[in-house]
Amino acid sequence: MYRVWNFVTNYSLLLICGALIALVWANIDAHSYHQVVEYPLAFNNWVGVDAGYWLKKYGADYGVTEVSTLKVLSFHYLVNDVLMAFFFAIAAKEVWEAVVLRDGALRGRKAATPLFATVGGMVGPISVYLGLAYFLGSETYDAVVRGWAIPTATDIAFSYLVGRLVFGAGHPAVRFLLLLAIADDAAGLIILAIFYPSGELAPEWLLLSVGAAVAIYVLFNRLPQRLDRGKQDRPNSTWVRKKLSFWPYLIAGALSWYGFQESGIHPALGLLPIVLTIPHADRSFGIFAEAEQHLTDLLNHIEHILKHPVEIVLFFFGLLNAGVEFSSIGSPTWLVLAGLLIGKPFGVLLFGWFAAHPMRLGLPQDMRTVDLFVVGCVSAIGFTVSLFIASVAFDSSTMLGDIPVQDAAKMGALFSFAAAILSVIAGKVTRVQKQNG
Incomplete structure (x- = not known):
């Protein structure tokens, strides 16, 4: 448990701190918050947002009436587009090792059912999100359709922690959940690259x-x-x-x-091709395995070097992206939540059941079919990647009535922590037998 808690401490608690500060700040003084978020750090011709776009949208707030460069490096761009590349590089490292190394989590028959469940954990949320949006009318559907991928994400650190609390460290469903979360990360990277160009x-x-x-x-x-x-x-x-x-x-x-x-x-994915070229270990021990911190190959060495810088990056990511006014809560919020809290559990259950039984791929020993539903509830904690997708799916000026769609969708990603409570309740109702060890 120490290794898991250490991972969560390193990569998530600072993110939550940043997000909480942002929420409080934005609801006390939204103007000063947004001034900090889009503050121009450098005017240049190489890195940043288009200068014409920045000048039109934010220039007046800083007293800037003319820009002679092609790009503006804002605080928000530095964090979301430049520094978050290191976070996604670490995520890609875990996925890459799970695919190519001996004993990798996503290799062989053992990964077949979790991979099908991962597909369900994406199809379910997308179907619920778009289905409910269509039911709410064309105005809502047209405003929110680009956010279809927001509820597909799984926050690997917190989901894994909640999974261990619900199932116990020794339950086979915990490893199943980890496989699903890693595959979900891989799918999320692909979705960002293909469907959300910058x-x-x-x-x-x-x-x-x-x-x-x-x-x-x-x-x-x-x-x-x-x-x-x-x-x-x-x-x-x-x-x-x-x-x-x-x-x-x-x-x-x-x-x-x-x-x-x-x-x-999206440039936050820009380091992924390089991750694939770095010398790596001969076998995979798993993302939370104690042996991981003792490996000396260059890929793991780089991950260890990046650990503390990425902690700081995630703090600023939370700070610059989670500043949403509570008045922004609206239909997009509930659509994201419905996709996560309804679509994920039932999607994982249905696709996992189909793979395990009609396709006869099976489940891990001592794991019940109903445990798939609980795994789906746990994996509904979207948070980090859901927040990131919300920030790139919608322009900050997109409105649904008088509600900013991006802010409302971000609130849904933040509220996805409700899945932890839902997971505990689902575990009790389905009589999960905790297996510690």
Whole structure:
């Protein structure tokens, strides 16, 4: 339990602190809050939001009437588009290891039913969200349709913690939940890349990202390994590992990030191609395994270096994105919540049941079919990624009546912590037998 709590402390509590400060601040003095959020840190021609857009939308608030540069690096852009790339890199690292390493969580028959349940955990929320929006009328549907992916997300840290509280550390449903959450992270990254571009698409810029990834993989990964063939002490790989460390990958990451920014794909995903090129361990022990913190491969070494900086990044992410006025609560809030609290549990149950029984893929030993519903309730805690998707799905000026759609949807992501209470109740009703150990 210590390892799990340590992970949650590192990656989520500061995020919650930032979110709570933002909520209080925005409801006391919304104007000063938003002035800080969009504060222009630098005017330049390389990194940031379009200068014309920023000037029209925010310039008057800072007394800026003319901009001579092409870009404006705002506080919000720095956190959401630049620094959050390191958070998504860590998420991608866990997904990548689960897919390619020996004993990886998403390899083999053991992952089949959780993968089907993951699909259900996305189809269910989307169906509920869009179905209810359609029922509320065309005005509501047209205003909220871009937010269909918000209720598909699962906050891996808090869901895993709640899962252990409901099922006990030794219950097979906890591992099932972890597999589902990792697969959900992978799907979330794909959704962000495909469905939520940050601007007009210019796919030719992705050649810069691909080129940087290929070059760094060949020169600093494959080439040293090739030169070390037949040499037990691996002198070339050791020299690269000790002398150059992560620096070549950081440079390649900067190039890849810039390629994503210019291509129109959300730049927070810009480090993903580089993650795939970094030397990694031979086998996976799992995201919460004690052995993870003792691995010395470069990929895990980089993750350990990023741990504390990412904690700070998540604090500012919460601070700059969760500042929603309570008066913004409206239809989008309830649609996101319905997608998470209704769509997730029933989607996971139905698709998991279909995979386990009609398809005969089975469930882990000692896990009941009804446990799938409880797993779905636990995975309905969206929070971090739901909040991020809400911030990119809607422009801050999109309105539904007098309610800002983005703010209302963000409130739904914040309220998704209600899934923890729902999970405890579902566990009691379905008579989950806790298995500690």
